[in-house]
Amino acid sequence: MNLIELKDKLYWKNVPDRWYSLDEGLKPDACILYKNYTKWEFFYLDEKGDRHEFRVFADESDAYDHLWQKMEYQLEFFRIKPKER
Numbered sequence: 001m002n003l004i005e006l007k008d009k010l011y012w013k014n015v016p017d018r019w020y021s022l023d024e025g026l027k028p029d030a031c032i033l034y035k036n037y038t039k040w041e042f043f044y045l046d047e048k049g050d051r052h053e054f055r056v057f058a059d060e061s062d063a064y065d066h067l068w069q070k071m072e073y074q075l076e077f078f079r080i081k082p083k084e085r
Contacts, residue, residue: 001064013082015071022067033067035060042066 001009003022010020021027023034029047033040040063043051057063 001061001068003060003064006064006068009068010071011083012085013071013075014080015075016080019071019074020067031067031070033063044070 020031026045028045032045033042040057040060043054045051
C-alpha cells in the first residue's frame, strides 16, 4: 500500500484524524508513523507520552499496512461506520 491508498482508506472508512499521525509529529493517544532516516517507525503514544507497541519497518508499504491493520481493529472495536460514496 502507498500513502495515497492509505489516506483514501482512512478517509472512506471514516477514521478520525486524532487516531493517527502520518509523519506529522506527535499526537497524544494516537498511533504514530514517521520516517526516521531510511526506516519507518510505528508506535502508540499514550496520553502521558509513553510509547507502546514500537515497531521498525524497512519498507514504507509494510509500515502503512501495519498502521491500517491497527485502524481496522479500532474501527471494529468502536464500531465506526464508513462514509457513503
